[in-house]
Amino acid sequence: MDLETVKERAGPREFSPKDEMPEEYRKAATRMIQFHANSEIMGAYLERPFIRQAPSLERKLAFSAKVQDELGHGQLLYRAAESLGIKTRDEMLDELANGQGKFLNCFHYPMESWVETPMIAFFVDGAAMRRQATLKSTSWEPYAHAMDKVCFEEGFHVKHGEAMLHELMTGSKKEQEMAQEAFEKWWPRIIQFFGPTDKQSTHHGFASEVGLKQKSNDELRRAFLNTYIPKAEKYGLEIPDTPTIEKNDDGTYNVAEDELNWDEFFQIAKNEYEPGLGQIDGRKKAQEAVAWVRESMDSHEQRLYGGGESPQAAD
Amino acid sequence: MIWEVFRQKKAGDYHTHCGNVHAPDREMALLFAEVQHARRMPTNSLWVVPKDEIGEVDTEDVAFGGTTDKSYRWAMTYNFEAAAEEVAASEDEQAEAEQQRRAVADGDD
Numbered sequence: 001m002d003l004e005t006v007k008e009r010a011g012p013r014e015f016s017p018k019d020e021m022p023e024e025y026r027k028a029a030t031r032m033i034q035f036h037a038n039s040e041i042m043g044a045y046l047e048r049p050f051i052r053q054a055p056s057l058e059r060k061l062a063f064s065a066k067v068q069d070e071l072g073h074g075q076l077l078y079r080a081a082e083s084l085g086i087k088t089r090d091e092m093l094d095e096l097a098n099g100q101g102k103f104l105n106c107f108h109y110p111m112e113s114w115v116e117t118p119m120i121a122f123f124v125d126g127a128a129m130r131r132q133a134t135l136k137s138t139s140w141e142p143y144a145h146a147m148d149k150v151c152f153e154e155g156f157h158v159k160h161g162e163a164m165l166h167e168l169m170t171g172s173k174k175e176q177e178m179a180q181e182a183f184e185k186w187w188p189r190i191i192q193f194f195g196p197t198d199k200q201s202t203h204h205g206f207a208s209e210v211g212l213k214q215k216s217n218d219e220l221r222r223a224f225l226n227t228y229i230p231k232a233e234k235y236g237l238e239i240p241d242t243p244t245i246e247k248n249d250d251g252t253y254n255v256a257e258d259e260l261n262w263d264e265f266f267q268i269a270k271n272e273y274e275p276g277l278g279q280i281d282g283r284k285k286a287q288e289a290v291a292w293v294r295e296s297m298d299s300h301e302q303r304l305y306g307g308g309e310s311p312q313a314a315d
Numbered sequence: 316m317i318w319e320v321f322r323q324k325k326a327g328d329y330h331t332h333c334g335n336v337h338a339p340d341r342e343m344a345l346l347f348a349e350v351q352h353a354r355r356m357p358t359n360s361l362w363v364v365p366k367d368e369i370g371e372v373d374t375e376d377v378a379f380g381g382t383t384d385k386s387y388r389w390a391m392t393y394n395f396e397a398a399a400e401e402v403a404a405s406e407d408e409q410a411e412a413e414q415q416r417r418a419v420a421d422g423d424d
Contacts, residue, residue, distance in 0.1 A: 159402065
């Protein structure tokens with residue numbers, strides 16, 4: 001299929017592995033889905049320590065279920081990415097370990113305290129869900145199918161995140177202050193979740209033309225703020241002064257994007273941000289620690305089926 | 316040889332199992348599947364898979380979803396109005412899945 005035909009046909013779930021897609025499409029889709037898959041994995045590693053630190057049995061159970069879900073989403077997405085024929089799952093996991101794999105800005109920041117968990121579990125997951133809901137209509141069918149299952153599960157994460165935020169904001173004065181402090185720390189990062197404004201976004205044009213991406217960064221950010229600012233206020237969180245946010249007459253919000261720290265954002269985007277490197281190395285060590293599991297599974301497969309190289313059957 | 320048949324109604328949908336056919340090879344299995352399973356039902360694509368290649372695990376072997384109370388895994392457990400429409404949509408899907416699970420467990424289905 002040539003690129004012109006791809007752009008003409010670029011509707012929801014339009015292309016599948018049996019279509020001969022141009023390399024430009026397959027590379028763009030791989031970049032996007034691999035980024036998404038990496039983010040699921042890195043998000044899970046960021047939250048994992050809080051299974052142990054959870055303040056109650058209910059939270060511990062819910063948190064471990066959530067972390068398990070996120071790792072599963074990563075696996076689903078690597079399969080969807082692999083189906084484009086550009087990279088295998090192993091290659092993508094290795095890239096993540098050696099610092100080449102890119103992932104969401106928010107998951108480069110360490111999380112130090114339990115009060116920070118709803119910042120991820122409510123706001124970041126809420127932002128992710130906004131975006132993922134639109135990706136059910138992406139043009140790469142395996143990606144859309146992965147989104148069906150991810151969105152099915154994700155409602156629990158966001159609502160559990162809200163339950164944690166509610167608990168803190170109706171708790172002691174100290175808890176409320178700590179939650180507010182965590183919110184101030186995470187708020188600019190959360191706004192940056194959706195990436196630079198459309199004008200500065202390098203990949204949006206093509207991804208949108210071929211139907212991979214359904215909504216622009218700006219549209220998604222606006223939709224997120226319209227829903228989640230009132231939620232934050234409802235729980236008594238004060239929206240920080242920076243970046244300046246203006247409320248329009250129709251109840252929607254405008255953000256002064258240029259007040260955010262984009263140098264840090266782009267440093268993160270290149271995997272050159274110091275705390276983020278710790279996150280990457282932490283996961284790499286975990287991957288190395290279970291190398292024996294992969295090796296024993298590979299050798300078992302080898303014994304049964306011989307040396308046939310087939311990424312489709314690798315898992 | 317028996318081949319299991321999976322039909323996709325329209326492009327972008329899932330292939331779902333719809334029956335099986337006897338056929339000596341893949342090509343004829345596809346032909347028979349076409350004739351038996353795709354003449355009147357809306358069909359965009361068919362898959363055929365040798366029956367022996369399919370693995371199965373069922374409720375005789377395992378308890379799907381475990382046997383303990385896992386209500387903490389469901390959006391409905393957290394009693395807040397969904398923050399956004401996509402959260403509400405996810406919760407609806409979960410509520411429906413849980414309702415179907417219960418119906419099957421109670422033998423109503």
